[in-house]
Structures are given as C-alpha cells and as structure tokens.
Amino acid sequence: MNTDNRIWGRGADFAEVQVHPKNPDIVYSANVASWRSHDAGKTFESFKGAPGGDDYHRLWINPDNPDIMLLASDQGATISVNNGRTWSSWYNQPTAQFYHVITDNQVPYWVYGAQQESGSAGVISRGDNGAITFRDWHTVGVEEYGYVAPDPLNPNIIYGGRVSRYDTRTKEVQNISPEPIRTGKVRMVRTLPVIFSPVDPRTLYFGTNFIFRTRTGGDGWDVISPDLTRESYELPATMGIFAAIDPEKGKHRGVVYTIAPSFKNVNTIWAGTEDGLIHLTRDGGKTWKNVTPAALTPWSKVSLMTASHFDDNTAYAAVNRLRLDDLRPHIYRTHDGGATWTEIVRGISAGDVVDAVREDPVRKGLLYAGTENAVYFSLDDGENWQSLRNNMPATAIRDLVVHETDLVVGTHGRSFWILDDISPLRQLAAVTASTDVTLFKPRMQYRFRRNKNTDTPLPPEEPAGKNPPDGAIIRYYLARDASSPVTLEILDRSGRLVRKYSSTDSIPKSSNPPQLPSYWMRPPQKLSSSAGAHTFVWDLHWPHAGGAGQSYPISAVYMDTPLNPLGPVALPGEYTVRLTVNGRSHSQPLTVKMDPRATISAAGLQTQFDLSYKMAEITWKLAPRIAGLRSVTPAPEEFRTLTRLSSEAAAILDILEEADMDPTSQTIARAAQVVREFSVTMK
Numbered sequence: 001m002n003t004d005n006r007i008w009g010r011g012a013d014f015a016e017v018q019v020h021p022k023n024p025d026i027v028y029s030a031n032v033a034s035w036r037s038h039d040a041g042k043t044f045e046s047f048k049g050a051p052g053g054d055d056y057h058r059l060w061i062n063p064d065n066p067d068i069m070l071l072a073s074d075q076g077a078t079i080s081v082n083n084g085r086t087w088s089s090w091y092n093q094p095t096a097q098f099y100h101v102i103t104d105n106q107v108p109y110w111v112y113g114a115q116q117e118s119g120s121a122g123v124i125s126r127g128d129n130g131a132i133t134f135r136d137w138h139t140v141g142v143e144e145y146g147y148v149a150p151d152p153l154n155p156n157i158i159y160g161g162r163v164s165r166y167d168t169r170t171k172e173v174q175n176i177s178p179e180p181i182r183t184g185k186v187r188m189v190r191t192l193p194v195i196f197s198p199v200d201p202r203t204l205y206f207g208t209n210f211i212f213r214t215r216t217g218g219d220g221w222d223v224i225s226p227d228l229t230r231e232s233y234e235l236p237a238t239m240g241i242f243a244a245i246d247p248e249k250g251k252h253r254g255v256v257y258t259i260a261p262s263f264k265n266v267n268t269i270w271a272g273t274e275d276g277l278i279h280l281t282r283d284g285g286k287t288w289k290n291v292t293p294a295a296l297t298p299w300s301k302v303s304l305m306t307a308s309h310f311d312d313n314t315a316y317a318a319v320n321r322l323r324l325d326d327l328r329p330h331i332y333r334t335h336d337g338g339a340t341w342t343e344i345v346r347g348i349s350a351g352d353v354v355d356a357v358r359e360d361p362v363r364k365g366l367l368y369a370g371t372e373n374a375v376y377f378s379l380d381d382g383e384n385w386q387s388l389r390n391n392m393p394a395t396a397i398r399d400l401v402v403h404e405t406d407l408v409v410g411t412h413g414r415s416f417w418i419l420d421d422i423s424p425l426r427q428l429a430a431v432t433a434s435t436d437v438t439l440f441k442p443r444m445q446y447r448f449r450r451n452k453n454t455d456t457p458l459p460p461e462e463p464a465g466k467n468p469p470d471g472a473i474i475r476y477y478l479a480r481d482a483s484s485p486v487t488l489e490i491l492d493r494s495g496r497l498v499r500k501y502s503s504t505d506s507i508p509k510s511s512n513p514p515q516l517p518s519y520w521m522r523p524p525q526k527l528s529s530s531a532g533a534h535t536f537v538w539d540l541h542w543p544h545a546g547g548a549g550q551s552y553p554i555s556a557v558y559m560d561t562p563l564n565p566l567g568p569v570a571l572p573g574e575y576t577v578r579l580t581v582n583g584r585s586h587s588q589p590l591t592v593k594m595d596p597r598a599t600i601s602a603a604g605l606q607t608q609f610d611l612s613y614k615m616a617e618i619t620w621k622l623a624p625r626i627a628g629l630r631s632v633t634p635a636p637e638e639f640r641t642l643t644r645l646s647s648e649a650a651a652i653l654d655i656l657e658e659a660d661m662d663p664t665s666q667t668i669a670r671a672a673q674v675v676r677e678f679s680v681t682m683k
Contacts (some may be wrong), residue, residue: 001040001437007031014057021063030056034071036084047084055117074117091134092463094415096121099191100399101410104150107596109403111418112140113410114160119144122158122168125406125418125468130451130557132465133458141166141173152201157217160194163206165218168199176218179208186210187229187276193259199266209272211271224285229254230275230405233298238325243488258297260305263361264312270338272302272317280315280338291338299323300330304356304399310364313337316382318357329354331369331380346460349373356399363426368407370397375409375419379428392417405443406468416465421473424533431477438477439579439586445472446593447540447572449660450562453555458556460519470560471539472590474577482529482581489578490590491540491569496571498542503529508544520556529581538577540592542567542629545619545650567655568612571605595660604662611663611671615653618678622646645681649674 002008007029007124013217020026027037033049034056048054048071057076062068067083074097097116103109108126114603115121117259120142127136142148142160151157165174178188187209197203204210211225232251235243246252254275262268267284276296279288296302301320307316315338319330329348332341347355352371360366365381374389375397388407396412399598424440450470458464474488486503507524514521528534545565553564575590600608623643629639652671654665 002037004042004044005031005048006046007035007044007279014055016057016059017497018061021061021066023066023173025035028059030059030071032056032092034084042151048078086448092461094414094463094465096415097412098398098410098416099145099412099520101401101408101416102148102150103401103403103408104155105152106155108448110152110155110161111416112158113399113416114142114144114146114148116412117145120146120148120160123465125403125408125417126138127465127467128449128451129453130457130560131467133462138168140168147192147194149194149196149204152196159218162188162192163194164220172615176214178212178214178221178223187253187255189255191257193257195259195261195348195557197261197266198263199261203261203266205259205269207259207271209255211259211269213257213285224417224579225256225271225281225288225338227253228256228271228279228288230277230298230558233275236299236324237378238299238323256334258302258305260307260315262307262312263309268272268307268312270305270307270315272305274301276300276302276319278302278305278317278338288493291334293332293341293343295330295341296331296342298323303354306358308359310359316357316359316367317341318354320353322353322357327351327353329369329371330358331382344378345385346375347378347385351504355397356645358400358402360402360422360426366425368400368402370400370409372396375400375407377425379425384609388419390419401532409512420468421475424475435477436479437579437581437584437586437611439577439588440475440477441588442472442474442577442590443538444591444593446595447569448595449512450556451557452659453554455660456557457554457556464558465589467560469537471537471541472577472592474538474579475534476536476579476586477533477582478529478531478533480666486527486529487580488527488536488538489580491573491578492570495576497539498575501527501536503527514552516552516556519559520552520561522560522562525633537651539566540570542570543620544618545616545653550650565650565657567616569657572607598660600662602661605660607668608660608663611668612653612656614675615649615656615671618649619646619653621682622649622678629637635665641681642672645674645677649678 011030014031016030020056025038025040027041029035032055033046035044036047037044056071058072060070065085067081069080069084071078076093076095078090078258079088096115101113103111108124110122110124112122120140121136122140128513129388134392135285140158141150141164146161146162156168158438165176193207195205200253201213204214209229210223212221213224214221254273256271257274260270261653268283271279276298278292281288281292302317304318305322306316312507317332328350329345329352331344331354333344340680350372354369354371356370358368367378367382369376373394374387376385377388378385393414395414397409398412399410401408405421407422407424409417421443423443427440488501490499492498503572527536544567550563570593572594576587577590578585578587626642629636652674655667
C-alpha cells in the first residue's frame with residue numbers, strides 16, 4: 001500500500017482510482033491533484049493540478065485509445081487527447097458552484113458570488129457588446145466559500161469571506177477580519193454571513209459563533225451578541241463512521257450561518273445557526289431572545305433567513321436537515337416575532353431539500369424558494385408553492401435574490417441564472433377565471449444600446465451568457481384563441497403612433513442576400529393570437545428603415561443580430577402600450593429612461609432623434625418607389641438616384657444611432673444635404 005498522503009488523503013470525497021486499460025502497471029488517482037504511477041502504485045507523480053487544489057473527483061480513460069482521458073473536477077470537465085500532456089479548458093462550461101448570490105446598485109447591475117475551487121466572481125447582468133462574455137467579469141477578492149457584500153454606497157468596494165475588502169479600481173484586497181490572527185475563541189467555518197443592513201447602508205454584519213458589526217468599513221468591529229450556538233447535543237445516528245472522529249463528543253459548537261437584518265428597524269436582527277437555533281434582537285444586539293421553532297433539533301442547519309419588507313414581526317427560515325438524513329423540504333414562517341412558527345412547504349416535492357427562501361420586496365405574500373433541484377414561488381405567503389423552474393436545469397439552488405424586477409439565482413453546479421422581469425408574478429391577481437385578456441403593466445425600461453461593438457464579434461465557439469431581452473418586455477394573457485388579428489401599438493406621450501405590430505405580420509427579410517450563416521440572425525418574433533401567456537419585446541425603435549441598404553452588420557451577436565439599420569431609437573419618456581384583441585383595446589403605461597451612463601446632452605439627444613427620424617422617414621417614403629422600379633430593365637436613372645439617396649439616408653441614420661453622443665457638425669451638415677436632395681427629388 002502506498003503511504004503517501006497526497007495520493008489518498010482526501011478519500012472521503014476523493015476516492016477515484018483507475019487502472020490503464022492496456023497496461024496494469026499504470027495507475028491513476030484523482031485527488032486534490034491528479035496522480036499517475038508507472039510502477040503499479042509504488043510511486044506517483046502529479047500530472048495535473050494547481051497549488052490550491054483543483055479537486056478532481058472522477059477520471060475516465062478511453063478503453064480503445066487510452067490517450068483520451070476525461071477528468072471531472074469542481075470547476076467542470078476537462079479532456080486530454082495526448083495522454084495528459086495538455087488539457088482542454090473548463091471555462092467553456094457553465095458549471096460554477098456558487099454558495100450565495102448578491103447584486104449591487106449599478107445600472108446595469110452586477111451579480112456576485114464565491115464559487116467552489118474557483119474563487120469569487122463579479123459579472124455584469126447586461127454586456128455592452130450584445131452578450132455577456134469573459135470580458136464582462138472579474139474576481140472580487142473573496143475566498144471560494146464566502147458571502148459577497150458590495151457596498152451599497154460605493155459599488156467599487158466589495159466585502160466578503162472572513163472578511164476581506166476589495167477595491168475594483170486598484171484591484172487590491174485587504175484582510176479586515178475582526179480576528180486577524182485566530183485565537184480559537186472565534187469559530188469560523190467555510191461559509192459565514194457577511195451582510196449590510198438594508199436600513200443603515202453603513203452597517204455591515206459578520207457572523208461567526210458571535211455576530212460582529214462594523215460601521216467603519218472594517219476598521220474596527222463590535223461584538224453585538226453572545227455565542228448564539230448550542231452548548232451541547234447528542235450525536236445523531238446518521239453520523240455513522242464520522243462519530244468516531246468527533247474529538248469533542250457532542251461538545252463541538254456551531255456558528256451563526258445566516259443573518260437577516262430587518263428592512264424596517266435597524267435594531268431588529270434575526271440570526272440562524274448551523275446547529276438549529278434561531279435568535280432575535282430588538283435592540284441592536286444588546287439582548288437576544290431564543291425564538292427557535294420547536295421542530296428544530298440539533299444538526300438542523302438554518303441555511304438562510306429573510307426578514308419581511310412589510311412587517312417587523314415577520315420572518316422566514318429555510319432549514320436544511322440533510323445531515324439527519326431528512327430529505328424533506330422545510331420552510332418556517334413567523335408573524336409574531338418568533339413566538340410561533342408555521343411550516344409552509346405544501347407544493348414543494350417531498351424529496352426536495354430547501355436551501356433558500358426570499359420575500360418579494362414589492363408584493364406582500366409573494367415568496368421564492370430555492371431547493372436542491374429547482375426554484376419555487378408562492379403567491380399566498382407560503383401556503384402553496386408552484387415550480388418556477390421553466391428552462392433551468394435540475395440543480396441545487398443555494399441562494400436567490402430579487403433585484404428590482406429580476407430574480408437572480410446562484411446555483412451550486414450550473415452558475416448564475418437570471419429570470420428577467422418577474423413583474424407579471426406581482427400582478428397575477430389581475431388574472432381570474434372570468435378574465436379573457438390581461439395586458440400586464442410593463443416594467444420601467446432603460447434605453448440601453450443593443451451592441452456597442454463595431455467590428456468582428458467573438459466566434460460562437462467562445463462561451464457567452466445571453467443578454468436580457470433587447471427592449472421593453474410586454475406580456476399578455478389570452479384565455480382563448482382570438483377570433484380576429486391581434487394588434488400591439490406603442491404610442492408616445494402625445495398619442496402619436498410609434499410602432500404597430502399585428503399577429504398577421506409577415507417576417508421581414510433582408511433586401512440583399514445575407515453573406516453569413518443563419519445562426520447569427522435574430523430569430524423572428526411573432527405576435528401571438530393563441531390562448532395562453534405570451535411575451536413580446538418592443539426594441540425601443542421606431543419602424544425599421546426601409547428601402548435599399550438593409551443588411552446584417554459586421555458586429556454580429558450569435559443568434560441575436562437584427563437587420564440594420566434599425567429605425568430611430570425612441571426618446572426617453574412616457575409611452576402607452578395598447579393591445580387590441582377581438583376589437584377591444586387594453587392599455588398600460590410604459591416608462592423609458594436613459595442609460596444613466598450616457599453623457600449626451602438634452603439638446604444633443606433631441607437633435608439626434610430629429611435627424612434620425614428624418615433619415616428614416618426618407619427611407620420609408622422612397623421604399624415603394626424603389627420597389628416599383630426594381631424590375632425595370634435596364635435600370636432607369638431615377639432608380640439609381642433613389643437607391644443612392646436611400647442608402648445615404650440609412651448610412652447617416654446608422655452613424656447617428658451608433659452612440660449616445662451629441663452628433664458631430666459634419667454629420668448634421670451631411671444629413672441636411674440629404675434632406676435637401678430628397679426634397680428636390682420628390683418634387
């Protein structure tokens with residue numbers, strides 16, 4: 001037997017040994033690093049790994065061609081075709097194992113989390129180049145298991161772990177732990193809560209066996225609780241062989257695993273421990289009360305708590321009892337400050353352990369839960385739950401947060417996921433058995449540029465996350481099929497028609513044969529007239545510029561490239577969405593706001609729109625005349641003149657619309673010349 005601890009030292013969760021299919025003297029061991037022996041296990045050499053350990057769990061060797069090997073690690077799968085000399089990347093797989101998720105207050109907002117064996121990550125929720133790529137993320141200085149807490153008052157400063165402070169400008173990480181050198185008095189485990197007060201954005205909490213508080217960015221901490229964990233307990237039978245290696249025989253105490261500061265009162269704080277206790281303070285930590293539900297026994301992990309946005313006496317607790325071989329879901333709710341608790345899990349699958357619960361900040365009674373398999377939601381304060389999985393893979397949902405109108409999920413194995421626009425869930429009360437048509441109120445929409453890239457895109461082989469829908473998301477519900485065409489109209493504040501769609505619209509096509517594979521093109525959307533729930537996206541543009549000059553740009557986005565040039569971008573302001581079904585109209589307001597990062601002046605914005613509209617109007621008016629002359633041979637001079645004029649107008653429109661910047665004087669002058677030529681031509 002080989003006694004080298006490096007080869008087998010993590011046998012509890014690294015126990016993979018493989019023998020070469022054609023040479024029994026070659027033996028492989030997958031451990032913190034991967035090892036290979038050429039002498040039947042007497043000696044080993046490492047052939048893949050990293051200083052911190054990549055943590056390899058599985059190894060497969062092709063029985064017909066042993067040069068082909070596959071290793072499965074905490075980061076993902078990696079393949080070698082040359083006997084392990086070189087390996088493929090695991091960065092082409094969305095397999096990150098996040099422990100928690102949080103967002104910041106930037107626009108677009110960023111999503112943060114710490115991931116198993118890959119450190120921390122911050123990624124923007126909308127990429128500027130049409131998708132979310134490797135260019136849109138960075139580390140944030142937090143160790144792999146930790147919470148992340150972006151500063152609510154300064155998004156450049158990010159806290160997390162046990163505890164660190166990261167500055168996105170300097171990229172420096174500082175250790176600000178309340179116990180810089182461990183003494184044994186403060187117990188710390190891999191995952192400890194670091195969270196800001198939603199009432200006082202300068203107050204940051206950190207949980208160990210005590211709760212620490214800082215109001216100075218980590219330059220000094222106050223202890224605001226006693227040890228909140230159990231003093232003793234009986235070892236459960238489920239410990240099995242691990243009971244023998246518990247050195248304290250039931251005296252080993254846990255840590256505070258979740259902190260839920262009140263959304264109403266800065267002095268109210270809930271705390272849950274990994275050993276099954278819940279405490280509450282009403283005076284900022286001076287005194288604490290044990291309010292643990294009677295059903296919570298030792299080894300019940302209070303994995304996440306959330307305080308109510310509406311009521312200081314209401315809180316919710318997700319409880320994970322996997323260590324007790326209890327695979328049932330557990331969520332508890334209190335409305336009386338912890339005096340009584342009710343378990344609320346009806347509708348969640350019997351074998352679906354719950355890791356997270358959150359309350360919607362807008363609609364009272366709307367809850368979200370993350371389990372080991374899916375996301376659930378409840379419309380009645382947890383009395384009944386429904387699956388919200390949709391297109392998500394079955395994976396562990398370790399945490400989820402509501403960011404304005406988005407639901408952001410951190411999974412342990414399939415990275416971050418975002419459900420764009422949950423506002424219809426907040427309006428579901430409007431849908432009743434007698435409702436024929438429901439047009440949901442759209443959320444406020446920022447006027448983001450679809451794609452700021454101006455040249456060759458990344459190839460489709462490069463992994464990329466999908467951007468949110470490009471425009472205003474409009475959702476509606478039809479109880480039954482419409483008996484006549486359905487129309488959707490967008491009107492500006494004065495009532496002028498900006499855009500109109502119909503369920504009978506034909507699919508627009510390029511005026512020129514495309515010179516690119518179809519996988520670059522944006523799939524066409526169709527306004528549905530069928531029964532059911534539907535989504536349609538207005539791209540915040542006036543009608544597409546017609547006539548000559550339509551094509552797909554070089555700055556394409558995989559599966560999301562529209563024909564260019566688009567029509568003028570709608571100005572920020574108030575709009576009306578009008579849906580007409582079976583002759584009856586239904587309306588909702590829509591607010592469009594400017595991208596707050598844009599620097600264009602108010603006058604420049606108006607000039608940009610006015611000129612863009614004139615250029616688009618020229619293409620609209622010339623399109624039917626050009627179409628009427630297209631079949632005439634030889635092409636008459638008028639056809640060539642109109643085609644040139646339409647192409648120039650479209651080109652200027654493209655220049656005007658490519659950036660939120662004041663138009664240049666030469667562009668303004670050239671646009672004026674095109675307008676003059678058009679006026680002469682149309683006489």
